[in-house]
Amino acid sequence: MEKYDVKFKKKLGQNFLKDNSIVKRIVDVSGVDKHSLVMEVGPGGAILTKELANTAKNVIAYEIDTDLAPELESKLDGYDNVDVIFQDFLEADLILDISNYSYQKLFFVSNVPYYITTPILLKLIKSKISFDNIVMMVQKEVGDRFSTPPGSREYGSITVLLNYFFEIKKEFSVSRKQFIPEPNVDSVVVSFKERKEKIPLKDFDFFETIVRDSFQFKRKTIKNNLKKYDLKIIGKVLEQYGYDLSVRAENLDVSIFAEISNALWK
Numbered sequence: 001m002e003k004y005d006v007k008f009k010k011k012l013g014q015n016f017l018k019d020n021s022i023v024k025r026i027v028d029v030s031g032v033d034k035h036s037l038v039m040e041v042g043p044g045g046a047i048l049t050k051e052l053a054n055t056a057k058n059v060i061a062y063e064i065d066t067d068l069a070p071e072l073e074s075k076l077d078g079y080d081n082v083d084v085i086f087q088d089f090l091e092a093d094l095i096l097d098i099s100n101y102s103y104q105k106l107f108f109v110s111n112v113p114y115y116i117t118t119p120i121l122l123k124l125i126k127s128k129i130s131f132d133n134i135v136m137m138v139q140k141e142v143g144d145r146f147s148t149p150p151g152s153r154e155y156g157s158i159t160v161l162l163n164y165f166f167e168i169k170k171e172f173s174v175s176r177k178q179f180i181p182e183p184n185v186d187s188v189v190v191s192f193k194e195r196k197e198k199i200p201l202k203d204f205d206f207f208e209t210i211v212r213d214s215f216q217f218k219r220k221t222i223k224n225n226l227k228k229y230d231l232k233i234i235g236k237v238l239e240q241y242g243y244d245l246s247v248r249a250e251n252l253d254v255s256i257f258a259e260i261s262n263a264l265w266k
C-alpha cells in the first residue's frame, strides 16, 4: 500500500492510487518499453510515474499542483529519467517539450484528473502528435460513452470525434476502493490506438463543428440540427448510406460525419 504525505485537493481531481498491482496492469497493457518516451498528466504522489520510469526510457510528467513538489521529490529520488514539469497540461507546448528527447516509441499513460478528461483528449488530437498508444484511467461512465456503438443512448459527439481517430478499447475496470480518498465513482482503464485507415478530413475544426451541431438537440433529426447548412448536399451523402434527413445523429456511423463535413467544406 502506497502512503502519501499530502493534503488532497478535490477540485484538482486528486484521488491517488493505493495499490501497485493496478499500476503494474496499466503499464502492462500500455506496451511501454525501454525505448519509449512516456507523457503523463498528474503524477500526484508518483505511484504510476515510478512504474513508468522503471519500464520506459524517459518520462515527462505534467503536474499543476506545486504543493506536491516535496512529495514528488522524495518519491522520485534516484529516478533520473523522470522530468516533472509544474504546469497546467492544457497550457503546455507538447511538441516543444518532447523535442528535447530521443526515443523510438511515444506513449501517453495517465490516471487523468477526471474534470478535464475530454479537454486532455482533444489537446492530444489537435497536437497531431502520433502516439503508439494512449492509455488513460477515466470515470467508468465516461469510458462507456467513449466506446459505445451508434444507436445507443450514450453515443454522442465525443464518441464520434474520438472514434474517428482511435480504436478505443476498455482494458479493465477499477473499483473506487482502489483510491485515496475514495471517490464516488468507479473507473475504467481505456486504450486509444490511432486508426490507420481514416477518411481524410478536409478540415478537422469544421468536422468537429458539424459533429457537435448534429448532436445539439439530442431528440432532433439531422434536418433540424443541421438546418443552417446546405441540406441538399447532406441529403445526398445520407442517401449513399441508406438514410434520409429524418435520421438522428445517434444512429450515424463516424464515417458518415466525415463524408458530410467534407461535402460541405468550401
Ligand code: SAM
Pocket (backbone or CB within 6 Å): 012, 013, 014, 015, 016, 017, 041, 042, 043, 044, 045, 046, 047, 048, 049, 062, 063, 064, 065, 087, 088, 089, 090, 111, 112, 113, 114, 116
Ligand atoms: N498519478 C497519480 C495516481 O495515479 O495516483 C495521481 C492521479 S490524480 C487522479 C490526478 C492528478 O492530476 C493530480 O495529481 C492533480 O493535481 C493533477 N492535475 C489536475 N489538473 C491538472 C492539470 N490541469 N495539469 C496537470 N496536472 C493536473
